[in-house]
Amino acid sequence: MLSVQSVTGGYPGHDVLDNISFEVERGELLGIVGPNGSGKTTIFKMISGILKAKSGSISLKEKPIASYSAKQLARVLAVLPQHAEQAFPYTVKETVSLGRYAHQSGWFQSWSEHDEEVVQRTMAQTGISMFQDHYVNELSGGERQRVFLAQALAQEPEILLLDEPTNHLDLSYQKELLDLLKKWTREQGITVISIFHDLNLAGLYCDRLLLLENGKINLHNKPNDVLNEARIQSVYRTKIEKHPHPTVPKPQMLLLPEKQAEDLSDLHITEKCLTHQKDMIKLHARFPLRTMSSGVVGSGTGWYRTFVNRHVDKTYNCSDHKGEMTRFLEDHGIDPTETVGMMTAVRLEDVAYRFIEDEGVSVFVVVTAGVGNAVDASKSREHVYEPLPGTINTWVFVNGTLTDEALIQSIMTATEAKVKVLHDQQVKDAVTGTTATGTSTDSILIAATQRGEHQAYAGTITTLGKLISEGVYASTTEALEHYRKRLSR
Amino acid sequence: MQKRFTRMFLLNKRFIAYPIATALLIVAMLLGISIGTVSVPVLTILKLIGTEVLHLPSLGKTDPMFTTIVMDIRLPRVILAGLVGASLAIAGAAFQGLLRNPLADPYVLGVSSGASVGAVLVLFLNLSIPFVGMFTLPVMSIAASILTIFLVLFFARQIERSMRVETIILTGIVFSSFLGSLLSLMIALTGEELRQIIGWLLGSVSMRGWEYIGIMLPFFLIGSGILLFSTKELNAMSFGEERAQHIGVNVAKRKLWILIGGSILTGAAVAVSGTIGFVGLVIPHLTRLLWGPDHRHLLPLSILLGAAFLIVADLISRTIISPTELPIGVITSLIGAPVFAIILIRRRKESRG
Numbered sequence: 133m134l135s136v137q138s139v140t141g142g143y144p145g146h147d148v149l150d151n152i153s154f155e156v157e158r159g160e161l162l163g164i165v166g167p168n169g170s171g172k173t174t175i176f177k178m179i180s181g182i183l184k185a186k187s188g189s190i191s192l193k194e195k196p197i198a199s200y201s202a203k204q205l206a207r208v209l210a211v212l213p214q215h216a217e218q219a220f221p222y223t224v225k226e227t228v229s230l231g232r233y234a235h236q237s238g239w240f241q242s243w244s245e246h247d248e249e250v251v252q253r254t255m256a257q258t259g260i261s262m263f264q265d266h267y268v269n270e271l272s273g274g275e276r277q278r279v280f281l282a283q284a285l286a287q288e289p290e291i292l293l294l295d296e297p298t299n300h301l302d303l304s305y306q307k308e309l310l311d312l313l314k315k316w317t318r319e320q321g322i323t324v325i326s327i328f329h330d331l332n333l334a335g336l337y338c339d340r341l342l343l344l345e346n347g348k349i350n351l352h353n354k355p356n357d358v359l360n361e362a363r364i365q366s367v368y369r370t371k372i373e374k375h376p377h378p379t380v381p382k383p384q385m386l387l388l389p390e391k392q393a394e395d396l397s398d399l400h401i402t403e404k405c406l407t408h409q410k411d412m413i414k415l416h417a418r419f420p421l422r423t424m425s426s427g428v429v430g431s432g433t434g435w436y437r438t439f440v441n442r443h444v445d446k447t448y449n450c451s452d453h454k455g456e457m458t459r460f461l462e463d464h465g466i467d468p469t470e471t472v473g474m475m476t477a478v479r480l481e482d483v484a485y486r487f488i489e490d491e492g493v494s495v496f497v498v499v500t501a502g503v504g505n506a507v508d509a510s511k512s513r514e515h516v517y518e519p520l521p522g523t524i525n526t527w528v529f530v531n532g533t534l535t536d537e538a539l540i541q542s543i544m545t546a547t548e549a550k551v552k553v554l555h556d557q558q559v560k561d562a563v564t565g566t567t568a569t570g571t572s573t574d575s576i577l578i579a580a581t582q583r584g585e586h587q588a589y590a591g592t593i594t595t596l597g598k599l600i601s602e603g604v605y606a607s608t609t610e611a612l613e614h615y616r617k618r619l620s621r
Numbered sequence: 622m623q624k625r626f627t628r629m630f631l632l633n634k635r636f637i638a639y640p641i642a643t644a645l646l647i648v649a650m651l652l653g654i655s656i657g658t659v660s661v662p663v664l665t666i667l668k669l670i671g672t673e674v675l676h677l678p679s680l681g682k683t684d685p686m687f688t689t690i691v692m693d694i695r696l697p698r699v700i701l702a703g704l705v706g707a708s709l710a711i712a713g714a715a716f717q718g719l720l721r722n723p724l725a726d727p728y729v730l731g732v733s734s735g736a737s738v739g740a741v742l743v744l745f746l747n748l749s750i751p752f753v754g755m756f757t758l759p760v761m762s763i764a765a766s767i768l769t770i771f772l773v774l775f776f777a778r779q780i781e782r783s784m785r786v787e788t789i790i791l792t793g794i795v796f797s798s799f800l801g802s803l804l805s806l807m808i809a810l811t812g813e814e815l816r817q818i819i820g821w822l823l824g825s826v827s828m829r830g831w832e833y834i835g836i837m838l839p840f841f842l843i844g845s846g847i848l849l850f851s852t853k854e855l856n857a858m859s860f861g862e863e864r865a866q867h868i869g870v871n872v873a874k875r876k877l878w879i880l881i882g883g884s885i886l887t888g889a890a891v892a893v894s895g896t897i898g899f900v901g902l903v904i905p906h907l908t909r910l911l912w913g914p915d916h917r918h919l920l921p922l923s924i925l926l927g928a929a930f931l932i933v934a935d936l937i938s939r940t941i942i943s944p945t946e947l948p949i950g951v952i953t954s955l956i957g958a959p960v961f962a963i964i965l966i967r968r969r970k971e972s973r974g
Contacts, residue, residue, distance in 0.1 A: 144782075182863055206869025217861040219721035220914035230857055234869030287868070 133158040133291060133323045134192050139178060141186035142347075148174040150347040151188070156291075159321040161314060163334035165358070166344030167368050172327045173214070175344075176293050179325075180211050192291070206234035210289035214296050216280050218269050224279050225264040228255055231286025254285040257312065273300035281309070294326040298333060310337045331385045335359050336377070343367060359383045399583060401496050401529040402487050412464075413480055413498065415439040415527070417581075423472060424539045425577035428457045430472035433539075438471040439577065441500055441525050446477045474575045476523045478502035482618060484610035488603050491595050492585045497603035498527040501611035506554065506568030508561040515563055515572065524550060524570060524608065527577045528600055532587045534580040541590040542578045545597045549604035550574075557612055638912045642925035646703070649929040653699040653936045654691055658943060661687050661695070670696075697834055702826045702935040702949075703928035704837050705894045706904075708844065708886040710927020713901030714908070714919050715848045715883045718855040719876065720786050723909070727887040727901040730773055730789065730880070731796035732766045736891035737822060738800050738807075739765025744818050745807045759836050759892040766888025769796060770881060784876065785862065823948030824895035826935055833893045840889035847882030848920055851875055855916040897950045899957040900927055900934075910964060930957075 134156040142148030148171045156162050164172050177183040179190055181197055190197045192208060200208070210231070231254070232247045255261045258278040263271060268279055277300045284292060292313075298306040314337055316322045328334035334341055334355065341358040343350040345367045351358050361374040364385055371388040399418060407414045420435035430436050440461065450456045457475065458468045478500045485498040501524045507515060528546055551569045561568040590596040655661050665684075669691050671677045712727040720729070727733070740762040742748065750757045777784050777792040808818060854875045857865035866872045890897070904927040908919055931953070938952040 177863075180867055182866055202866060202871040203869040206867065211867040213861075213864060213867070216864050217721060217859075219723070219859045220718075220909065222856075222859075222914055226856075226915060227860075230853075230860070230868055233853060233857055236853075283868075 133160070134179065134325070135190070136175075136179070137189045137191075139175075139185045139188035139190060141178065141183065141188075142171070142174050143183070147186065148347050149178070149185075152347070152349055153188075154342055154349065154352050156323055156325060158290075158323055159317050161317045161324045161326070161337060161339050163338035163341045163355075164325065164327045164344065165329075165331055165334050165341055166350075170344040171347040172344055173295060174347075176211065176295055176325075176327065180209060180293060181205055203234045206287055206289075208289060209291045209293065210284035210287040212277075212281050212284045212292070212294045212297055214299060216276075218276075221267040221269050223264065224260055224266055224268055224271070225251065225255070227268050227279055228260075228264075228282045228286055231283040234287060250288060251282075251286055254282040257285065258282040259308075274302060274305055277301060278305070278309075289322070291323040291325070294324065296327050296329055298328075298330065306333065313337070331359060331364065335384065336380065336382050356383050359385055361385075399581065400494065400531045401579075401581060402494075403485065403496070405496075406485065406498065408480065408483070410443075410480070412440050412442040413483055413500070414441075414466075415498065415529070417579075419581075420470065421529070421579040422534065422539070422582045423577065423579040424543065425472050425474075425579070426575045427472040427474045427577065428454055429461070429468055430470075436470055436472045436579070438466055439527060439579065440466065440471060440473045441480070441483075441498070441527070442473060442475050443480050444475050444477060448475070448477070472577055472579075474525050474577070476500050476502065476525050477504075478523060478525075478615065479618065482611055482614035484607040484614065486603055486607055488599050490599055493530070493532045493587060493596055493599060495531070495596070495599045495603050496529040497600070497607045498529075499604065499607040499611045500525045501608055502615055503554070503559045503568065503571060503612065505571050505573075506559045506561055507570060507572050508564055508566045509569040511561065511564040511566060512572075524574045524611075525577075526550060526575070526604060526608070528579070528604065530578070530580040530587070530596065530600075531583070532580060532585045532596065533582050534578075534587050534590070534596075538587045538590040538596065539578050539580065541594075541597065542600055543576055545590055545592050545600045546576060546578070546604045548592065549601040550608050553605055553608040553612065557609065559612075638918065638922055639925075642922050642929070646925050646929040646932075649932040649936075650699050650703065653702070653932045654695045656936060656940060657690070657695065659686070659690055661691060666691060693830070697829065697831045698826055698935065699932050701829050701834055701837065701893065702931045704834065704841050705826060705890045705897065706900055706927040706929070706931025706934075707924040708837075708841050708890040708927075709897065709901040710904035710908075710923040710930075711845055711848055711920050712883040712886040712890075713927075714905035714916070714923040715851070715855060715879055716901075717905055718859050718914075718916050718919075719879050719883075720790060721859055721861070723906055724902070725790075726898075727883060727890075728797075728896070728898075730770065730793035730884060731800060732769055732884045732887045733891045733896045734797045734800035734804065735769025736762045736766035736888045737896060738803050739763075740821060740892065740895075741804055741807050741818050744814050744821065745811055747814075756832065756836065759833065762892030763836075763840065763888050766884065766891060769800070770884040770888070772796065774877070774880065784873070786876070789880070820948065821895045824897040824950035825938075825946070825948060826894045826931075827939065827946060829893060837889055837893050840885050844882045844886035844889070845920075845924065847878055848886075851879050851882070852916040852920055855879065855920075859914070859916075895948075895950065897931070897953055899950075899953045900931055903957045903961045904930055906961070907964065 136152055136154050139149055139152045140147060164175065166172055178185050228251050255264055258281050260275065260278050260282055263275060268276060297309055301309060310333065313324050317324055338355055340353060341355050342352045343358050350367055359374060361372060364372050373386045373388055375384050375386055377384050401417055405415050405417060417437045420437045423436045424433050425431055442460065457473050461468045461471055461473060480500065483498065483500050487494060487496045526546055528542060554568050554570065559568045587596045590600060592601055651663050651666060654666050655663055665687050668683055669688060673692055709727055716725045716727055716729060717723050740758050743758045743761050748757055753760050773792050773796050777789045781788045811818060854870045857868045857870045862872050905923050908922045908926055912918060912922055934952045934956060935949050938947040938949045941947065
């Protein structure tokens, strides 16, 4: 569809582009990304015939751009500018109608039914039909952007160049516009080349990305390859992290604000952060912690700063336990959006906790344990599901910086330690009579401060793994002893 | 309902614009012919135009004195004033659209200064070109204005090959200043022709006769023709040259045509009547306020309103302290500026209200 071959050039006396070559297939959605001044807009000006290349060639549908007249080119290629001048107060419809200029021929060009139909259709597609008799200069930035998009679409182009199309648009119109563009590329075979500032939007929607750096192509490939952490950091000269999108298999590049220097000793999670009340144990951190957990609220992964283990009666039965828990937290002046909340029927006085430190890493473990409905995981088929609150809740706080791998291994290590405690304490599964491995409603929480020493792994014999297994084993044993003593009294 | 009503209203507004503007022009012409030291009844004017101009069978006898006054003095004067007003107004409308600046006027590119230098040179040196005789002044003036356009465009191209409008405006300003000082120099060196030169510079359409209409008309037709065929492109270019190019306008070529068309009109108008200010600035602006910025209608409507305005201005200039005639340029500014100010203030209030 479009072929750019070793193009060099720019403004008089100042070359911006240096030997650029790329091809765009019909129906492709190509994103052009790169820092300010890398030549994104200059490429557009060359493709749309505003600037002439000093050397190299650009051809559209196998014909050099230079061989097109302005009108012929406008029938194939339309451009949505970043900003358009507004010298006089035209109405929306007058503005959109100008897009039909290239399709009218002869000196006494008349407005045909087809022209009217196209204008009405593009206004409907961009959601501006209701403004058609308004003046463009009275519209908001986003509405104006859509007017000029409609104008470009009224050209009925085969290839559409968009210079930061989402610039003035609010979130819903950004998504709507890009969804629409994606649909047109697929259904009508329109080719779209778009400049993006937002790498994440570009990554979500584009088939391929062209990354420019100082007028040269750094890489032209699939978004996942172009949006590489090290590459983007070096091209944009800023700190960025790559993470997977939570629901779509596409990468997301996240900015990292500069961290202020802090006194770490003051920020460690220790006993001092723990408060013990009659109906709940609460740990409050001074800043959000990177958390993986299976709580009632705030479960999964996220950043949380308050952790609550709440005592509920054995007979607690509520169909909407999440909602009830949220209300409970609110009633106690705790923000549920920043909180991981768990429940247990175990008496909270039986809690056991300890702080262990080694080689610059430390963990603080908090366990409440009851084995009223202990289960042997290897024979769990023989159990009927009954959400009984006889529970081991394990909290592990790590004062260190953990990778996702380390977070997951921490869960494994903590679980293995717990299983071993049940084994050593001879806790039996009441249904099968075999040794239990846990209870049916156990919960776990790993929370890391993400400050201090980096911990890549947390397997059982790593530094961190040793601390976790020791802390969980000892705390769980102690909590179980408290529990048994109470029962035997 | 609301939407439909607005639409109908807009359509109506445009639909009635032409009859209103035409009616204004006809009334202005009749007033211009009728009023003067000798008053000519409107019925007589209509009869005379019927027999003398349209060669209809005689509609009854008229006083020969009226025939002379109307046919030899007032009708040519009114027509010339109309042509000059129309030329300046349409050229102003086109330049404002092209330069995307509602405050541009036909004189921005230095064309009027060029024309003035040509004319003043004739007066200063008492030139008379063989065969052209008494028309030496307008002929020299038009030649000088056309020479000026091409010099301005040539220099603008030397500065920047793509010839952005900003470059053209700057070049025009340089030329205006330079030619203006040439004018001042000639005025400073002149003796008894001073009054004649100043009078010409302030502008007048008196005592020109049919010959000047003959000189003016071809330029008017060619110039307005070029502009009227570029109205869509002007619409596109008011969104910026790059945008116009993207929409499919051959900007470089159209820009040249529009500049040449507008300059021909301006040069010819200055050559026959001197530099008459304000028409080219205010009339397009007024028309745009009344009927919108669409150049397809703005240009023809500006022609009609510009002609009517200058005919009325000329009428006032020769009657207000009769028998002395005031320079028409003074009148256009004296009426134009306050009227324009009132319109602007009222419009600003409305749009805020």
